[in-house]
Amino acid sequence: MHPAPSVILFTVLSGLGFGFLAALGLGIVQPAGWAAFALWGLGYGLAVGGLLASTTHLGRPDRAWRAFSQWRSSWLSREGIAAVATLLMLAPVALSDWLGLGWSRWPGIIGAVLALATIGTTSMIYAQLKTVPRWNHWTTPAQFFAFALAGGAMLAGQGAWAVILLVILAASLVAHWYFGDRRFAEVGATMGSATGLGALGAVSVFDPAHTAGNYLLREMIYVVGRKHVAKLRVLALVLACLIPGLILLAVAHPMATAAAVLTHLIGAFAARWLFFAQAEHVVGLYYGKR
Amino acid sequence: MTCLPAKTDKKLGLAIDLDTCVGCNACVTACKGWNDQGYGAPLSDQNPYGADPSGTFLNRVHSYQVQPADAAAITVNFPRSCLHCDDAPCVTVCPTGASYKRAEDGIVLVNEDACIGCGLCAWACPYGARELDAVAGVMKKCTLCVDRIYNENLPEEDREPACVRSCPTGARHFGDFADPDSKVSRLTAERGGFALMPEMGTNPVNRYLPPRKKDALDASPLAPLLDIKATGFAGWLDRMLGKI
Structure with missing residues (x-):
């Protein structure tokens, strides 16, 4: 997406x-x-x-x-x-x-x-959205709640609670990635089921429906930047959870909290960018892409 | 409310014959032509004659190669448009009530005056049937030519969707799937018509008719010539060389 x-x-x-x-x-x-x-x-x-x-x-x-x-x-x-x-x-x-x-x-x-x-x-x-198998899973609400609660606790200056919630957030992110990487196959949509031709044999794209871009390709078949997924996941975990947690454990000062929240936000943006960029829509199957 | 009707009186839709479709794109052109000049916002193009053209279409034709395990590959031309699903997820996700399914005939439509162009319905559709128009900022989709099929100002033979009317090979059939005796229902039953991506739980109305089984040559009439048994010296040489 x-x-x-x-x-x-x-x-x-x-x-x-x-x-x-x-x-x-x-x-x-x-x-x-x-x-x-x-x-x-x-x-x-x-x-x-x-x-x-x-x-x-x-x-x-x-x-x-x-x-x-x-x-x-x-x-x-x-x-x-x-x-x-x-x-x-x-x-x-x-x-x-x-x-x-x-x-x-x-x-x-x-x-x-x-x-x-x-x-x-x-x-x-x-x-x-059943059409986006990676999102269509309980780890999506889990991740959103964990982000909101951890961020809210940090801003409220609840150091100990914030650290616990940051650990839960890290777990929810890892769970979302772990289950997400398996979801598309689990849902079972393939080029064969999308075209209904799977029973006849192996389906592949012979000639694309159009040679230029369109709304579907731009909006739902976004494949840019996926090669850096592993690095971005580590970056998201370190910035959104690890560093803010360590700052909160080390220093109890409003300035430290501010630094923790800002680092957390950068990590949250990275994680949310991944949330979209990695999500594969089943319509990509018609184009032989995911 | 964008809740789905519990039941529709008719189920208007298309039966698309993948055996007869030659991939000429006449339906694509006819669809774009008709839907540019009447119902709703026109289907805009961006940079149509430039290096990076783009535009809104309600119907697109793909071509696939299907490789059976034990036969030659076949080419299948595959028109893709709205399937007017019974359980259309594009309708229920709509926050404004712009997207709706008609109780009388099952056609899924967009009230363009209420559409905010959020794009969530396009995300909810597994088939890529909806495209947001870049100029109008509203969602466009197949209307099953609702402004043709009931239009008494048109000659009777023209009261069917533009894609069906224009198809030179008769690969597209329009009718009521709720009526078991309709042409589309009978075609579907006879030819083993199927729905796309049933695992998405959308219960599409449209059906696709599979390519017919292709004949295969049992064996080449020239086959005996390929199996020449050499005799005499050539035969002795053949056996000897085979043993080395």
């Missing part, structure tokens, strides 16, 4: 943002005054920034509001609704923390649950 920058930004930043908002909503950190403004602002900025980035990949962003209507069947629609509901539900808690109003924290608890639901719906947009 084509690793569109807008979608990578969206999933990484919103995931981190909603993870942090969940931590703030639960009151794991309870900042006051301008510190509250800064921290809640960071959470809202990441979540909303990611959502805005996602609208830039639309063909008609002016109609994006229509995406709130199909919650009964569509994970993308549910995602939009859950995201907006989370942001609205947490607003009074943020306001109360900032201005010291002392309002009830109950909306924060509900908002935290909604934030987790948002992360789940985002992951299901990908995990629901």
Whole structure:
């Protein structure tokens, strides 16, 4: 699949943002005054920034509001609704923390649950697709939840929890890669089943349907950069999990946390780029490509 | 809501004969021609006469080589377009309700005025049947020429999809798969028509008719000439040389 920058930004930043908002909503950190403004602002900025980035990949962003209507069947629609509901539900808690109003924290608890639901719906947009066997697996939601929770715990300054969650994140990434590498064969789609000609003999492309590119090839049959997969996996693990974990274990200081989060983000971008670039769509079978 | 109808009264679709298709691309051209001038946004081209041309098509013809284990290879021309699936995943993933399946005839369509061009339906389709138009920013797909098949302004023989009407070898058949006596249902039953990628659980309506079994020459009429038994001195030489 084509690793569109807008979608990578969206999933990484919103995931981190909603993870942090969940931590703030639960009151794991309870900042006051301008510190509250800064921290809640960071959470809202990441979540909303990611959502805005996602609208830039639309063909008609002016109609994006229509995406709130199909919650009964569509994970993308549910995602939009859950995201907006989370942001609205947490607003009074943020306001109360900032201005010291002392309002009830109950909306924060509900908002935290909604934030987790948002992360789940985002992951299901990908995990629901049978056509992309690598994504169509429980390790996809596992990875999205692990990223959000580990990132959220880091931003909330929960060193010990963050380290544990970073270990879980590393495990979820390795699991996603391990099972992902076997998924296509497991699903069983081949050129034979795609053309229905497999019963007659071995199918190969004789003449391509077109000699220039098209939407399908650009969007779903992205094969650039796969040769560096092994290096990128190591890089993603080291930057997203290992280095931030070591920093948190070694130094307990806000600057150290900031360094850990930034390193983690770079690793998260690498991992998410791989998530897309490595994912093979079954339509590639018609072109003799994967 | 982009939920699928529990049942459609008709199941309109195509039976495509892979035995008769000669890969001429007339259906591709006719499809592009018809769908450029009426229903919805036109199918745009980018840089059509330049070095890197690209464009939106609702129907494309591939060619495959099939190598049986014990016979000569065969070439199969393979038109690929929307299969109007009963369990169309492209419909249920749509966040806006733009993508829908009609309860009356089973045709899967896009309401282009509600499409936001997110592309998720194209991701959900195993068959590459949907292409996002680069100019209009909305998803395009085969409409089964919904603006031809019910169009009373057209002569009756033209009330079928443009690809079917234009096929010079009659390899494309249009009809109702819900009716067991329809031409497409009978063809499918007689010829062993099959669905594509059943493992994806989409339950396509369209069927493909397999290439017919090819005759094979039992043996070359010249075969006896290849098995000459030498006699006399040549025979003695043949045996001796064979023993070395």
